[in-house]
Amino acid sequence: MPKARETVLEIDLKKLKHNFEYLKSKLDNNTLFLAVVKAFAYGNEASEIANYLETIGADYFAVAYIDEGVALRKAGVTKPILVLHPQTVNFKVLIENNLEPSIYNSKILKEFIEIASAEEKQNYPIHLKFNTGLNRLGFWHSDVETIHNIIGETKTIHIKSIFSHLAASEDLEEKIFTLNQIETFKGIATNFEETFGYKPMLHICNTSGILNYPEAHFNMVRSGIGLYGFGNSEEENIHFQPIATLKTAISQIHHLKKGETVGYNRAFKTNSVLKTATLPIGHADGIGRIYGNGKGFVTINNQKAPIIGNVCMDMIMVNITDIDCNEGDEVIVFDANSTAETLAQTANTISYELITSISQRVKRIIRGA
Missing domain, CATH: 3.20.20.10 (Alanine racemase)
Known part of the structure; x- marks a missing residue:
């Protein structure tokens, strides 16, 4: 699939069909x-x-x-x-x-x-x-x-x-x-x-x-x-395929000194030299403030990048100190591997709440039609 250059929600109809057919397999024909x-x-x-x-x-x-x-x-x-x-x-x-x-x-x-x-x-x-x-x-x-x-x-x-x-x-x-x-x-x-x-x-x-x-x-x-794509249990989740992938891209990278702060209310303070990435997604897009301050994370080049500071309306900042990445690189918020359920659990909530919160301003891309 093409790499994301903006915040998008990709929806895979082939996975939707898989989930539908799995559920149908549990039913009598009538x-x-x-x-x-x-x-x-x-x-x-x-x-x-x-x-x-x-x-x-x-x-x-x-x-x-x-x-x-x-x-x-x-x-x-x-x-x-x-x-x-x-x-x-x-x-x-x-x-x-x-x-x-x-x-x-x-x-x-x-x-x-x-x-x-x-x-x-x-x-x-x-x-x-x-x-x-x-x-x-x-x-x-x-x-x-x-x-x-x-x-x-x-x-x-x-x-x-x-x-x-x-x-x-x-x-x-x-x-x-x-x-x-x-x-x-x-x-x-x-x-x-x-x-x-x-x-x-x-x-x-x-x-x-x-x-x-x-x-x-x-x-x-x-x-x-x-x-x-969610079966409400670890045993059943293996049979389902989450249909949505929420992606974004790195807008800017900052190199911070020890003692500097990140975001509103100076909620995060560095203990050492730190590298951060700013992403164009925030609580107006469905990533609530509950995911800030180290609870939630995104995935960049197959590595977890914790969300630091308070989630802003249109942006989040993540810690990329140990991740080799560049401005413009794709970021996975959730997908079939790092699922919405996994992210939701970091904030003590459920996949339902996270996925239904994704704002209508986020571009939807339909695949597998």
Whole structure:
């Protein structure tokens, strides 16, 4: 690949395909695959990724908010799109773009029926979210009869699926809790079928659920982080390929004397002669201040260069005293070898937070199309 001369995020669709096929290999042939592409496809590039996943066999997509779904429709995505956290003010836009809402309480269920009815819709697909232990969004298991009473005889909507979200599927020490969630969900599904007289589609598994709880795959599974190259465990990470490489280049090299300081607030003070490199990437690009002062690092010519001083808005400074490099040389912030997960761990956070923070001002380059 060409060497970076500026800050870029390279996205490899061949690796995306590898991850998709690995996850699909865990499923029965009749189990649908929902690709989660919220937050710009976890900080990557949602439109390109969703269109590519559609061509290689993704059955469904999920976004967090309605505007994200609208953007995918404008980009040409035709498969169903589930909106996980729709806001009622945008329900009309959702319907205009043939998006499918997650309905998680009685208030928004009533509002959606009212708006869909005003739009003269028939059997409009909705998805009911049930809370089984994450305690974030969702109806309670005891709400099935209430839902039935609200819907009544209306033909405006059709419940396409009921679903829930596992709270700790990656943590096998929480297996009993997860199994209890799954059993609670099964009970909700049975109650629903008895109350409504038909079987909707069921889904509860996220990436770690796919890998650790095959008995809970039901009709469909949802994967986000796995598609982008992370398996949430050392054992599984070897099967995944991170799809993104964040690169930049050295803008300037400084030779500092003992006792000089680096960056804002003079947060770093040299103990000896030091060589530093300034890079054109900072917290406005997604490298937060938590990575400064020796916690985070970049890789230059296969050697680690610690971040020194405070991370600036548009720049970071790194220690290159023992690295043979020059102004203009390529710098790897994270890639398949020195992963985003590894960098995130230096600041006691997770890969999700780091990769979704990469600013939209960073140029995206799509490879492997």
